[in-house]
Amino acid sequence: QVQLVESGGGLVQPGGSLRLSCAASGFTFSSYAMSWVRQAPGKGLEWVSDIKGGSGSTYYADSVKGRFTIDRDNAKNTLYLQMNSLKPEDTAVYYCAKRLDDGLGDPYDYWGQGTQVTVSS
Numbered sequence: 802q803v804q805l806v807e808s809g810g811g812l813v814q815p816g817g818s819l820r821l822s823c824a825a826s827g828f829t830f831s832s833y834a835m836s837w838v839r840q841a842p843g844k845g846l847e848w849v850s851d852i853k854g855g856s857g858s859t860y861y862a863d864s865v866k867g868r869f870t871i872d873r874d875n876a877k878n879t880l881y882l883q884m885n886s887l888k889p890e891d892t893a894v895y896y897c898a899k900r901l902d903d904g905l906g907d908p909y910d911y912w913g914q915g916t917q918v919t920v921s922s
Contacts, residue, residue, distance in 0.1 A: 803827035803911045805897050810916030817887050817920070823880040823897030823913055830854070831875040834900040834907065837882045839893035839918075849895070850882065854903045865891075887920045894918075 809821040821837070837849040850871040851860040859871050870883040880897050894915040900907040 803899065805899060805911055805913035807895065807897050807913045807916040810895060810918045812919045812921065813887055814922050815887060815889060815920055818883070818885045819887065819918060821882040821884065821895055821897075821916060821918070823882075825878045825880065825897075825899070828899065828911075830873075830878040832903065834903045834905065835873060835880045836898045836900060836909065837871060837880075837895060838898055838909075838912075839891075839895045840915075841890070841893040844893075846896075847893070851900075851905050852880070853905075860905060884918070887918075889920050892918060892920050 804826045806824045813819050831854050833854045834851055836851045838846050839849050840846050849862050852871045852873055868886045873880045894917050896915045897913045898909040899911040901910045
C-alpha cells in the first residue's frame, strides 16, 4: 500500500534549476524521515539529502550543500527537492525513499520509481 511517486525530472542546462516532487501515500508521512538518493549513469547509489519528520531538520551531502534544498509538506504528503545551480555531475536518476523511522541512520524500507534528471548543454 505504501507508494512513493517522483516527478519533476527533465533536461536542464548547467546552472539551471529543477524542482522534484515525491507524492507519498499508505503511511503516516509526517512520522518518518524522508530521503533523496540518486544514481548517476554507471555509478552506485549516492545519498543526497534527508529531512526528519518530527523536527523538519535537514541534512545534505557535501556535493549538493548550498545548491539543493529539501523540504516537505506534511499536509500534502509530499516531499520536495529544489535543485539550483545544477552541474552536469548532478545527472542521475533521483529517488525518494522512506526511512524505517525518523533517524538519519535508519534503513530505507520503501523507494519510489525514480525520475531522470539530465544536466547538459
